[in-house]
Amino acid sequence: xxxxxxxxxxxxxxxxxxxxxxxxxxxxxxxxxxxxxxxxxxxxxxxxxxxxxxxxxxxxxxxxxxxxxxxxxxxxxxxxxxxxxxxxxxxxxxxxxxxxxxxxxxxxxxxxxxxxxxxxxxxxxxxxxxxxxxxxxxxxxxxxxxxxxxxxxxxxxxxxxxxxxxxxxxxxxxxxxxxxxxxxxxxxxxxxxxxxxxxxxxxxxxxxxxxxxxxxxxxxxxxxxxxxxxxxxxxxxxxxxxxxxxxxxxxxxxxxxxxxxxxxxxxxxxxxxxxxxxxxxxxxxxxxxxxxxxxxxxxxxxxxxxxxxxxxxxxxxxxxxxxxxxxxxxxxxxxxxxxxxxxxxxxxxxxxxxxxxxxxxxxxxxxxxxxxx
Numbered sequence: 001x002x003x004x005x006x007x008x009x010x011x012x013x014x015x016x017x018x019x020x021x022x023x024x025x026x027x028x029x030x031x032x033x034x035x036x037x038x039x040x041x042x043x044x045x046x047x048x049x050x051x052x053x054x055x056x057x058x059x060x061x062x063x064x065x066x067x068x069x070x071x072x073x074x075x076x077x078x079x080x081x082x083x084x085x086x087x088x089x090x091x092x093x094x095x096x097x098x099x100x101x102x103x104x105x106x107x108x109x110x111x112x113x114x115x116x117x118x119x120x121x122x123x124x125x126x127x128x129x130x131x132x133x134x135x136x137x138x139x140x141x142x143x144x145x146x147x148x149x150x151x152x153x154x155x156x157x158x159x160x161x162x163x164x165x166x167x168x169x170x171x172x173x174x175x176x177x178x179x180x181x182x183x184x185x186x187x188x189x190x191x192x193x194x195x196x197x198x199x200x201x202x203x204x205x206x207x208x209x210x211x212x213x214x215x216x217x218x219x220x221x222x223x224x225x226x227x228x229x230x231x232x233x234x235x236x237x238x239x240x241x242x243x244x245x246x247x248x249x250x251x252x253x254x255x256x257x258x259x260x261x262x263x264x265x266x267x268x269x270x271x272x273x274x275x276x277x278x279x280x281x282x283x284x285x286x287x288x289x290x291x292x293x294x295x296x297x298x299x300x301x302x303x304x305x306x307x308x309x310x311x312x313x314x315x316x317x318x319x320x321x322x323x324x325x326x327x328x329x330x331x332x333x334x335x336x337x338x339x340x341x342x343x344x345x346x347x348x349x350x351x352x353x354x355x356x357x358x359x360x361x362x363x364x365x366x367x368x369x370x371x372x373x
Contacts, residue, residue, distance in 0.1 A: 007166070007268070009063045010325045011104025019065035019107060021325040023318070024362070025162045026067050027297055032223050032366045033074055035291055036159070039219040039368045040078045042290065043157060051088045055079060058096040058155050058213075060145040061163025064104035068097060069116035071161060076136065077123060084127060092135040098149060101142040102329070113138065144168060146205050150213040157219050158210055164203065164224040167268040171198035174266050179249060182241035182267040183233045192232040199270035203280045211286035214371040220287070225271045226365035228294065236363050237271035240323055243350045247343055248335075256339055265334045267327070274365055281369065291368040296361040315355050320348035 009018035044051070057075055062068040072095050083090050097108065117136075124132040143149050145160070146168040171194040177187050183195055210220060227237040248262045274294055281287055324344050331340060354360070 008100055008102035008104070008329055009065075010328050011064050011107055013107065013111060016321065016324050016328060017065075018063055018325040019111070021318075021321040022063065022065045022067050024297060024322055025063075025065075026070060028223055028364055029067060029071050029074065029161050031295055031297070031364075032161070032221070035293065035366050035368050036075060036221050037078050039221050039290065040075060040157070041082060042370070043217070043219045044079070044082055052091050052156070054092040054094060055157065056094040056096065056155055057157045057159060058098060058141075058150065060098045060149075060158060060160040061166075062097040062099050062103070062108070063163075064099075064107045066112055066115075067161070068108055069112050071159060072097075073116060073119060073123075075157070075159065076120065076134075080123065080127060080134075090134065093137065095136065095138045096141050096150070096155075097138065098141040098143065098145060100144060103142065105140045105142070109138075109140070145209070146202050148209050148212065152212055153215045155213050155218060156215050158214060159221050161223040162225070164206065164222055165226070165269050165271050167195075167198050167270055168202045168205075169198070170266045170268045171195050177266060178263050179245065180242070181245045181248065181262065181265050182269065183238055184242050184245070185233050187233060195232070195270050196276075199272055199276070200280065203272075203277070204283065207280060207284045207287065211284060211371065216371055216373070218371045219290075220369045220371070221366070222369070223364060223366045224277075225269075226277070226294065226363050227271045227273060228363055230273065235358070236361070239354065239360075240319065240351075241267050241269075243354060244323070244327075244343075244347055247346045247350060250346065251339065251343065256342065257335060261335055265330075267330070271363070272365070277365055277367060281367070286371060286373050287369040288372050289367065290370055291366070293366050295364055295366070297364060298359070298361050315360065316348055316351035319351050319355075319360075320344055323347070 010016055011018070013019055057072065059068060059072060076093055080090065097105070099105075120134055120136060124134045141149055173194040174191050177191045180187055183192055214220060225237070227234060229236060245262070248257060251257045252259050252262060274292060278289065278292060281289055328340060331343065
């Protein structure tokens with residue numbers, strides 16, 4: 001089966017779904033809001049003489065959950081405030097939601113879209129009066145963002161959060177990575193090189209495609225997981241996958257999993273250094289960098305259930321659920337469904353032990369780009 005058909009976040013609204021376990025990603029969206037706001041304001045400042053009658057926004061790698069429309073609400077609200085402050089008429093909004101074909105678009109449009117529309121309506125009435133309305137059209141766009149998705153110079157604004165650290169495929173040449181499912185301390189140099197070269201190919205392709213789809217002067221805000229250390233296998237980017245590999249290998253020894261199964265399973269992810277992101281942008285010549293920042297999110301205390309008044313301090317429980325929400329489809333496709341509950345029961349136990357000894361943070365990179373040619 002093609003990788004793009006297998007890889008997706010857990011759909012639906014069940015306990016292990018992405019929709020129920022993407023509180024960390026929401027925190028990332030909130031932290032990076034000032035960068036997004038600056039990009040939107042800059043976009044409109046270049047069109048001040050001819051304020052657009054419509055604004056098209058593409059969210060790439062939207063995933064099935066409240067974060068999809070939370071991010072779009074934040075962007076639309078920035079535009080609402082900007083128009084009110086400058087006394088311009090509000091544009092019509094067109095929102096394109098993109099993810100791989102296996103993404104649960106039905107949950108987005110059936111469960112979360114009505115809440116999004118209600119929230120926008122309340123916002124408009126609050127700022128413009130009881131009779132105020134807003135035109136916002138939404139469309140789903142299944143497909144890989146490592147290829148063309150939209151027509152030439154079609155988009156003024158592209159947004160992507162917590163997606164671009166996922167690669168287009170598992171890198172080739174990982175046969176020597178026995179005992180691991182990702183980059184690790186015991187991985188041979190050729191495995192580390194294979195991951196980095198796959199990232200280079202993928203991110204370069206992504207930028208080339210978006211360079212064709214953005215209008216000149218258009219903006220793009222991207223957030224992805226990254227690392228600060230030059231060490232490919234540093235704990236800041238690899239320890240969760242190392243603990244999952246240990247879990248799977250233990251289950252091999254105990255007879256739950258066939259011995260050869262873990263040797264052919266690898267996670268298609270790469271967490272770049274900020275300078276690696278910058279290098280790929282500079283190679284393209286299509287973009288200037290308005291902003292590139294690095295920040296950390298602490299797993300120890302994370303808001304859950306999208307309620308800022310409810311805080312969970314069980315970081316291991318949160319992390320295990322989040323990892324399950326994103327990795328379960330890959331694990332089920334390779335190992336089968338029968339072992340999944342046991343895998344994550346053990347994985348959570350290992351996370352609890354690890355997090356009792358070390359502070360665990362995830363490094364993220366946010367970059368704001370302007371299309372210049």
